[in-house]
Amino acid sequence: MSLIELKNLDYDNIEDLLFVCSHKMLEDPVHQEGMQLKRKWLKEMLSKMGSVAKIAYYKGKPVGQILYFPEEIEKTKLTKRKGVLWINCVYNPFKEAQRLGIGRKLVENLIEDCRKGRACGLKTVKFVLAKAFNTGEALSLPDFYRRLGFLQPPTSENSNALYKSVSGEYEPCPPKEGYVPLPEDRNKAVVFYSPICQFSYPFAVEIKELIREVAPELPIEIINEWEHPEEAIKRKNHWLVVNAKPIYTFFKAEEQFKNEVKQALES
Structure with missing residues (x-):
């Protein structure tokens, strides 16, 4: 065996x-x-x-x-x-x-x-x-x-x-559109997580805590993208938007991440 x-x-x-x-x-x-x-x-x-x-x-x-x-x-x-x-x-x-x-x-x-x-x-x-x-x-x-x-x-x-x-050639996906700032995203943070990975929700909680260190009073919304896909789609699938600006720095690089969040809030 x-x-x-x-x-x-x-x-x-x-x-x-x-x-x-x-x-x-x-x-x-x-x-x-x-x-x-x-x-x-x-x-x-x-x-x-x-x-x-x-x-x-x-x-x-x-x-x-x-x-x-x-x-x-x-x-x-x-x-x-x-x-x-x-x-x-x-x-x-x-x-x-x-x-x-x-x-x-x-x-x-x-x-x-x-x-x-x-x-x-x-x-x-x-x-x-x-x-x-x-x-x-x-x-x-x-x-x-x-x-x-x-x-x-x-x-x-x-x-x-x-x-x-496998049975066919690669088929390209249509070009992805860029995020267009939404008025509803100003003066708050929107964090997305997926149920596909069990680490996604804990990561979203950790991201929320890091944002709190930068802006303790900032409203933060955590959204399950599987249950509310329309929210992810209208933000062009960015995992984090702060003050209507996508955040690109991975949150594990804490200082760089917090600096980018701070810059988004100041602009």
Whole structure:
């Protein structure tokens, strides 16, 4: 029997999927709320299209995961391409299970499902897009995906997307329009989070706390973009808008982030 086993997500192993990413934060009350949001989202996806994730087990323990979904179900996108599958993340945080090819197995197993018309109910997958952000752990996702044959899109899909053809060629997404300042966004902050990742809500809370350090009295609105996609769409999918200005600095770079927030409030 192989020490590595892959399973599609179902109602019985949702907690295993959550454990992979959240095993160090299971007792954190804010993170628990993020987990509950994702738990609800996963059940919604299972009821609508079946598995949207695969879990890797090593010696019976859940150690890795890949999360994916069709672009057609992305509520915050105005223009959606048919036959396009997004990989939201691949993650294996356990040292004892690294360098065993688990991440590769997860991706290759998903690509095989795509070729056979078994991914999220899609009979045809033209190409797969992966969010190739850098977690700072082990091999960077851009390098990981490139080793698996993923390529840079010929057009600017977004800053960290790589693609792999399955049954068709890459199809560019229409150019994204820039944010137009909204009168309702002045003199306040609007923070977005997504239930697709259990870290998104805790990050939104952390962002709110950092803004409070700069402007204690500033009204701050935190919005679930899955439940209120129209709010994200009219702000052109920016994750944070302060005083009608998008913020671009990642919040983990705290001083730079707070400086940009301060500049937005002063202008």
